[in-house]
Amino acid sequence: MARSWEADPSALFLRGLGKSAKELDHSDGRDECPEIWQLDNGDIAVIGRDLTAAYRSRLPEGVSFAPGIADV
Template sequence: MARAWEADPSALFERRLGKSAEELGNSDGNDECPDIWRLDNGDVAVIGRDLTAVYGPRLPQGVNLAPDERLVVIPGNMLSAAKKDIPDA
């Protein structure tokens, strides 16, 4: 059965949404790189800490993770900084 939406692995990174982790003080410039990017097909890529194992067992009712999905966490100030770059629905 086909899914209603499927990620396109051929999509390319187009532009950062918001500010970089370094600009927001969320990185020391080494390996800490949470980020939000718009892909050239309109999808959004989020780089964050994989906390699937921690949050998976306590997801709210009606929220599910497919075996090929991961729950990632990013700093709240990163999403707030991206607000101006995210179009209204």
């Protein structure tokens, strides 16, 4: 069965959303993660640590991962 949505690795970063870690003074003066970006295709990219495994058991009611996603 084909997935209804797939990430497009050719999408480009369009604009940052919210303040960066540097702007919030949560870095050592360098541009660091986390950051949230809108891509040119409308998708959202979150740049940061992958905490999928940590949140897997605490997802809100009705939210789940598709089979094969984030098998960590």
